[in-house]
Amino acid sequence: MIQNIRKVALLGMGTVGGGVYKIIEKQKNELIHKIGAELEISKVLVRNKGKYANLIAPEKLTDQWSDIIEDDSIEIVVEVMGGIEPAATYIKEALQKGKHVVTANKDLIAVQGHELLELAKTNHCDLLFEAAVAGGIPIIRPLNQCLAGNEITEVMGIINGTTNFILTKMSEEGMDFAEALQLATDLGYAEADPTADIEGHDAGRKLAILASLAFNSPVTFQNVYTEGISKISAKDIRYAHELGCEIKLLGIAKNTEDGIEVKVHPTMIPQSHPLAAVNDSYNAVFIHGDAVGDAMFYGRGAGELPTGSAVVGDILDVARNIQFHCTGRIGSSCYKNIPIKDIKETKSSYYVRMKLEDRAGTLAALAGVFGSNNVSISMLLQKTKDEKTADVVIVTYDVLEKQFMDSIIVISNMSMVKEISSIIRVYH
Amino acid sequence: MIQNIRKVALLGMGTVGGGVYKIIEKQKNELIHKIGAELEISKVLVRNKGKYANLIAPEKLTDQWSDIIEDDSIEIVVEVMGGIEPAATYIKEALQKGKHVVTANKDLIAVQGHELLELAKTNHCDLLFEAAVAGGIPIIRPLNQCLAGNEITEVMGIINGTTNFILTKMSEEGMDFAEALQLATDLGYAEADPTADIEGHDAGRKLAILASLAFNSPVTFQNVYTEGISKISAKDIRYAHELGCEIKLLGIAKNTEDGIEVKVHPTMIPQSHPLAAVNDSYNAVFIHGDAVGDAMFYGRGAGELPTGSAVVGDILDVARNIQFHCTGRIGSSCYKNIPIKDIKETKSSYYVRMKLEDRAGTLAALAGVFGSNNVSISMLLQKTKDEKTADVVIVTYDVLEKQFMDSIIVISNMSMVKEISSIIRVYH
Structure with missing residues (x-):
């Protein structure tokens, strides 16, 4: 019955490669029925062939890229090594040879994605990367195809599982940051060097890809403002709950009249918002389109099998496209060039917690500084008080980041202000 | 620049047609960039041309199907009339003429979908119907493509907005069913004859389509067990809250070892489950796959623009496929023929509320009947008591529907049982 075999090379046998x-x-x-051809992993590129001798037939294992790039029977190259090099070089060489590429590499796509998609187009090749954003959650086809009739004005999400796990533990069990991070490390959610997760860089890469797809305009990781969660305290989470909010590390991208905003930062979000209920290491992407309204996609953002699921979905699509001679059908969707706004030019509401000297006139002086910078106060709460200082929480109305930060500089230099303890953006 | 025009005929200008x-x-x-061609609605089929004279150019309006089927320049027929006939005939004639079809018609697809997909395949045509399930929520491409590497064992969801709105009002504002239905009617969520929504038929049609796609095996509306929400009382919702649950009208499809289960019924679901937080007229589809784990898709399941968004997504895909000469690329995904189980052969946990005579030995007799039918009791709560009767709530462990119903027949005939007030299935 089956006369076709579609041959695949797998670059890397780490977590994702193993899942694939x-x-x-x-x-x-099953796949034979789904694509009308047999799918064969005919080569696997690894550093140490001995390590996989029990799992993979010796003739399939190689430690030489030349065994793959020079093998014309291989039509699909699946890059799951991660990192910029040699992944970037291998992908370029594969595309130049007319091989189709599936990758899970967000580091690379967030920086060189646009260039690689152009190269794919020139060579009439598919370059698919569903796994690079939100792991197993289907998001790229929904954006590029299902929602293609929409003008999407906002895409935001919880797109880093490690930090969501940490914040969930802080919120539900009252842990402080260090304790929750330790637990995440012990459970294998956080890497030995957790910087990329904790500081929002990983989320920033995914957001750059999402924003490019949603707004049809190039956005790279360098364009994304990132701020991590290491300064979030158990006290802020308690106060957030009192305000009816959860604190989540959100990636937020908006297409506004004067440009694109792309930022990753801890955010207070109302408990009634669907994203507030996304807990543990789950991810979710929330979209607003002019026709569809609000939509959300929820699932596992990482892990061997969930990420493998997304990679395999891409491989099957490439295989189907090869069968139907229509590879390159949906390539780069960036046909615009919308300017990207500096964080200082974006607007937000802010939560500020500070320690003030407890004497007459302090609040009036504070309100005066905010007022002269056009910062309107929506709420002021005087919390715990000891002999001489008071813990004060202020929530502002939406204001330009620049104006808010100008007022904070003045306030932090006032003699009655003992400490600006934390500043967290609030999403309405 | 643009040399191509893809011509579309729209059948129907009701809510969905107007949105499209x-x-x-x-x-x-924007669409020119997205599909590489101009999209032109060249004919619109309506019953009363005068009604649309202000909106649509007269040469585009027609009340004759022959004007469309005989126009060879029309490549894509968009059926948004609803109902079985003449929609079915028009779709068949269009496919036989080699025209591609996009439809939002769940009534038709849930019954004749498999046959129509075969016809599309024979004619190398696309037949897309994203809007037929869960309105604007992208779900068909995610299932058919993104998650194609998974064995999907369960797909369930809140797939009727009217009943979800009613249950939300009952849960959040303590309304009873009649009051909430009246509100839904006043707000335009419920139709003049709300039977199809209230009795679960609408959800059953969508579930049949979802199950077919998820399990790669034909399931039609006739296979689906349906039970509506008209018997749900405010008291049951109160008790559900006490048990940490919400009551939702769920469509549940499972692929088990001995066949497919497909059923729509009011269900108690733990408040911690993501579907429990899906409120108002929002829909959500929850999927479990062996690789991806749990995933959920959330959004607007109905309405002019959300449903229009899904239809337009399909039209763009057909247009792209025409541009790349690869229509018919992804057709029927039903390559299996899995038997479908009768509701009596399915297992569930049950909540039963009943009025009992308040005398010694009643509970023991009850427990005896359950026990002799292999029904294990997980929880028994004695609620309000008046002079002679007690309101008793029992929650069972998972049991075969047949065995549970046998025991209910015996119990309802016992002299100390004054009333079986309600029976609701419980999802763990």
Whole structure:
């Protein structure tokens, strides 16, 4: 019956590569029906062939890229090594040879995605990367195809599982940041060097990709403002709850009249918002389009099998496209060039917690500084008080970041202000 | 620059047709970039041409199907009339003429979908119907493509907005069913004859389509067990809250070892489950796959623009496929023929509320009947008591529907049982 075999090379057998391998082996017979051809992993590029001798037939294992790039029977290259090099070089060489590429590499796509998509287009090749954003959650096809009739004005999400796990533990069990991070490390959610997660860089890369797709205009990681969660305290989370909010690390991208805003930062979000209920290591992407209204996509943003699921979905699509001679059908969707706004030019509402000297006139002086910078106060709460200082929480109305920060500089130099303890943006 | 025009005929200008028309008019210039061709609505089939004279150019309006089927320049037929006939005939004639079809018609697809997809395949045509399930929520491409590497074992959801609105009002504001239904009618959420929504038929049609896609095996509306929400009382919702649950009208499809289960019924679901937080007229579809784990898709399941968004997404995909000469690329995904289980052969946990005579031995007799039918009791709560009767709530462990119903027949005939007030299935 089946006369076709579509040959795939897998670059890397780490967590994601292992997941892809397992899924394809398990689903082998099903896939024949789904793509009308047999899918064969004919080469696997690894550093140490001995390590996989028990799992993979020796003739399939190689430590030489030349064994893959020079093998004309291989039509699909699946890059799951991660990192910029040699991944970037391998992908370029594959595309130049007319091989289709599936990658899970967000570091690379967030920086060189636009260039690589152009190269794919020139060579009539598919370059798919569903796994690079929000792991197993289907998001790229929904954006590029299902919602293509929409003008999307906002895409935001919880797109880093490690930090969401940490914030969930802080919120639900009252842990402080260090304790929750330790637990995340012990459970294998956080890496030995957790910087990329904790500081929002990982989320920033995914947001750059999402914003490009949603707004049809190039956005790279360098354009994204990032701020991490290491300064969030148990006290801020308690106060957030009192305000009816949760604190989440959100990636927020908006297409406004005067440009694109792209930022990752801890955010107070009302408990009634669907994203507020996304807990543990789950991810979710929330979209607002002019026709569809609000939509949300929820699931596992990382892990061997969820990420493998997204990679395999892409491989099957490429295989189907090859069968139907229509590779390159949906390539780069960036046909605009919208300017990107500096964080200082964006607007937000802010939560500020500070320690003030407890004497007459302090609040009036504070309100005066905010007022002269056009910062309107929506709420002022005087919290715990000891002999001489008071813990004060202020929530502002929406204001330009520049004006808010100008007022904070003045306030932090006032003699009655003992400490600006924390500043967190609030999403309405 | 643009040498191509893809011509579309719209059958129907009701709610959905109007939405499709508006979106395409608004996005005209964007769509050129997205599909590489201009999209033109060249004919609109309506019953009363006079009604649309102000909106649509007279040469585009027609009340004759022959004007469309005989026009060879029309490549895409968009059926948004609803109902079985003449929609079914028009779709068949269009496919036989090699025209591609996009439809939002769940009534038709839930019954004749498999046959129509075969016809599309024979004619190398696309037949897309994203809008037929969960309105604007992208779900068909995610299932058919993004998650194609998964064995999906469960798909369930809140797929009727009217009943979800009613249950939300009952849960949040303590309304009873009649009051909430009246509000839904006043707000235009419920139709003049709300039977199809209230009795779960609308949800059943969508579930049949979802199950077919998820399990790659034909499931039609006739296979779906349906039970509506008209018997749900404010008291049951109060008790559900006490048990940490919400009551939702769920469509539940499972692929089990001995066959497919497909059922729509009011369900108690733990408040911690993501579906429990889906409120008002929002819809959500929850999926479990062996690789991706749990995933959920949330958004507007109905309405002019959300449903229009899904239809337009499909039209753009067909247009792209025409540009790349690869229509018919993803057709029927039903390559299996899995038996479908009768509701009596399915398992569930049950909540039963009943009025009992308040005398010694009543509970023991009850427990005896359950026990002899292999029904294990997980919880028994004695609620309000008046002089002679007690309101008793029992929650069972998972049990075969057949065995549970056998025990209920015996119990309802016992002299000390004054009334079986309600029976609601419980989802763990």
